[in-house]
Amino acid sequence: MLKAQEILVERYQLVRVLGESASRQTWLAQDLVNHEQVVVKLLITSDQLQWENIRLFEREAKVLRQLDHPRIPQYYDDFVLERDIVSFALVQEYIPAKSLKELLASGKTFSETEVRKIAVAVLKILIYLHKLSPPVLHRDIKPSNLLLDSSKIKNQIYLVDFGAVQDRAATEGATFTVVGTYGYAPLEQFGGRATPASDLYALGATLIHLATGIPPADLPQFDSKMQFAYLTKLNPGFVRWLQLLTEPNLENRFQTAEAALEALQINQLAITSANQDIPDTFISVRKSSDKLAINIPSVNKNVIKLVLGVSVLSFWIFFWQYATRSVSFSINTLPILTWVFMWLLIGSLLTAWWVLPNYIESDIYFDNQNFEIQWKLFGFTVKKQRGKVSDIDKVYSSKGSYQNQKQMNEVILSLGVDEYYIGRFKQSLSQEESRYLASTIRGWLGI
Numbered sequence: 531m532l533k534a535q536e537i538l539v540e541r542y543q544l545v546r547v548l549g550e551s552a553s554r555q556t557w558l559a560q561d562l563v564n565h566e567q568v569v570v571k572l573l574i575t576s577d578q579l580q581w582e583n584i585r586l587f588e589r590e591a592k593v594l595r596q597l598d599h600p601r602i603p604q605y606y607d608d609f610v611l612e613r614d615i616v617s618f619a620l621v622q623e624y625i626p627a628k629s630l631k632e633l634l635a636s637g638k639t640f641s642e643t644e645v646r647k648i649a650v651a652v653l654k655i656l657i658y659l660h661k662l663s664p665p666v667l668h669r670d671i672k673p674s675n676l677l678l679d680s681s682k683i684k685n686q687i688y689l690v691d692f693g694a695v696q697d698r699a700a701t702e703g704a705t706f707t708v709v710g711t712y713g714y715a716p717l718e719q720f721g722g723r724a725t726p727a728s729d730l731y732a733l734g735a736t737l738i739h740l741a742t743g744i745p746p747a748d749l750p751q752f753d754s755k756m757q758f759a760y761l762t763k764l765n766p767g768f769v770r771w772l773q774l775l776t777e778p779n780l781e782n783r784f785q786t787a788e789a790a791l792e793a794l795q796i797n798q799l800a801i802t803s804a805n806q807d808i809p810d811t812f813i814s815v816r817k818s819s820d821k822l823a824i825n826i827p828s829v830n831k832n833v834i835k836l837v838l839g840v841s842v843l844s845f846w847i848f849f850w851q852y853a854t855r856s857v858s859f860s861i862n863t864l865p866i867l868t869w870v871f872m873w874l875l876i877g878s879l880l881t882a883w884w885v886l887p888n889y890i891e892s893d894i895y896f897d898n899q900n901f902e903i904q905w906k907l908f909g910f911t912v913k914k915q916r917g918k919v920s921d922i923d924k925v926y927s928s929k930g931s932y933q934n935q936k937q938m939n940e941v942i943l944s945l946g947v948d949e950y951y952i953g954r955f956k957q958s959l960s961q962e963e964s965r966y967l968a969s970t971i972r973g974w975l976g977i
């Protein structure tokens with residue numbers, strides 16, 4: 531039985547146990563030659579130890595020898611320790627950082643910004659691993675195998691424990707050792723057919739754990755998909771991205787880490803790009819990770835006020851003229867006043883019907899759960915529509931017709947058979963504006 535302060539192969543002095551299981555021990559040790567701390571992983575042989583465990587340990591050492599990435603602990607050495615019990619040893623760089631599992635257990639909650647940063651960091655590591663020839667699959671990404679150095683100097687994420695590593699992807703007719711952790715590993719991996727997309731699933735499950743604080747195995751499921759959106763206030767685009775990452779069906783999942791990273795960066799840009807007004811218009815867009823607000827204001831409000839004012843003034847002019855001709859209205863005057871009033875009323879209504887749609891102001895609000903479209907006239911809400919952002923499957927700009935079959939640009943939110951229109955009552959919405967708004971909403975929603 532190994533003890534602290536023991537020296538292995540006259541070089542590595544054991545300090546303390548970092549982790550232990552039935553057949554494995556992980557020690558923090560002091561390298562007496564290079565005078566630095568290292569990690570010594572030991573596989574202890576026994577009657578119960580299966581040959582497959584030895585093969586995986588040897589594969590881990592083999593793979594680590596060829597890896598050279600700043601976010602993967604460096605391989606230093608491996609040796610066989612021959613004592614009463616033979617042990618296989620692997621020596622690696624020591625990263626003085628806590629695992630995400632330890633941070634979760636301590637009560638830490640991860641913000642969306644932190645989860646996104648971890649996602650980007652791990653994806654970059656996976657891009658490196660999956661591009662090796664042959665590709666290297668980690669097969670056991672989970673909070674305990676991700677270390678976060680939260681110091682101000684580094685603040686980096688590290689991927690550790692390659693004990694389940696596979697140095698080639700599954701091919702037709704081939705199967706490999708079944709490894710992985712329930713809740714984090716996808717179904718195809720338990721069938722012995724891991725692919726690069728399998729690591730992406732495990733990353734997605736890990737990120738969901740960080741965002742919700744709930745292990746993926748404990749989350750409710752529907753149609754084999756983890757249901758987590760209602761537990762968070764994440765940006766809808768980020769939620770959709772996580773859902774794609776953890777699709778049970780391998781074919782519906784991101785196939786490469788590059789594709790997943792590109793999609794995440796597009797959504798990130800849609801959220802963090804500066805709030806802006808479209809050039810040469812008064813349309814404004816205000817956004818954050820959990821809110822998107824668009825205002826399409828009315829234009830030339832003074833014109834309609836002038837039209838209505840002239841109509842009212844004309845009525846009183848006519849009324850005053852007839853009133854001054856006779857102190858008391860004669861039987862012949864009343865019909866004339868009635869006709870004047872009727873024509874002014876009809877003219878005002880026709881003018882309003884023709885002009886008012888151009889002066890309706892639209893406010894569109896999105897949050898992490900719902901959206902709302904409001905149409906306002908002179909500050910009063912005249913119409914309101916609501917829906918769920920999770921039901922939106924398409925957002926696009928199109929030309930529609932409204933008054934007198936006149937073509938106008940508008941933005942359409944498609945929710946299956948239902949459609950919601952933005953800009954329908956604003957005839958001056960240009961093609962550039964409609965395309966910009968559609969692109970902005972798509973990016974924010976991750977569609």
